[in-house]
Amino acid sequence: MKEEEIIKGIQSGDMICYEQLIDEYGAYLVRVIMKVSSGMLQTTEIEELCADVFIKVWQKQRTLEIETGKLKAYLGAMARNHTINLMRSKGRREFIPLEEDSIDYETPEDSLVQEEDNKLVLAALNTLPEPDREIFIRRYFYMEKIIDIAEILHLNVQTVGTKLFRGKKKLERALKERGVAYE
Known part of the structure; x- marks a missing residue:
């Protein structure tokens, strides 16, 4: 089944398409989660x-807007975010601050600003051509090593490094155009 059919099927509530999604992307999500968690999860x-990722997709079926060719990246980003959230929550349980000043309080405004920044970064990232976009996602979202990316994409290690360097410059320009400033 093609990616476009899976997306449209899920949007219309088709369980067969949902099962196909799980079959096709389950192993990929496991790899993403293991990579992001550095093998620290059971x-x-x-x-x-x-x-959780697949349930979230199903729950969002009516509002799901994924462009063709971007389903894998969408699922990978969700898996990455869920994993990071779990790792953070495990860290918070293990390390309780002794002083009230060391507690980091997040306001609703902080959450909204972070969410907006994430949308701007994603939009800027989508301006990168392939394979630059995939290289960037593999390196900075899935924390893959440059040598592994080069091997997977059948590219020279120096080529991957150059594409990452140039991609950062392109993203910097795209983010500045969108009003995002950073240090």
Whole structure:
């Protein structure tokens, strides 16, 4: 089944398309979660994270807007974010600050600003051509090594490094055009 058919099927509530989504992308999500967590999660936690991602997609079926060719990146980003959130929550349980000043309070405004920044970064990232976009996502979202990216994409290691360098410059320009300033 093609990606476009899966997306349209899920949007219309087709369980067969949903099952196809799980079959086609389940192993990929496991790899993303293992990479992001550096192998620090148990098998049951990995399975739960995968299930959480697929459930979230199903719950958003009516409002799901994924362009053709971007489903894998969308799922990978969701898996990455769910994994980071789980790792943070585990860290918060293990390390309780001793002083009130060391607690980092996040306001609703902070959350909204962060969400807006994330949307701007994603929009800027989508301006990169392929394979530059995939290289950038693999390196900075999935924390893959440059040598591994080069091997997977059948590119020279120096080429991957150059594309990352140039991609950062392009993203910097695109973000500045959108009003995002950073240090």
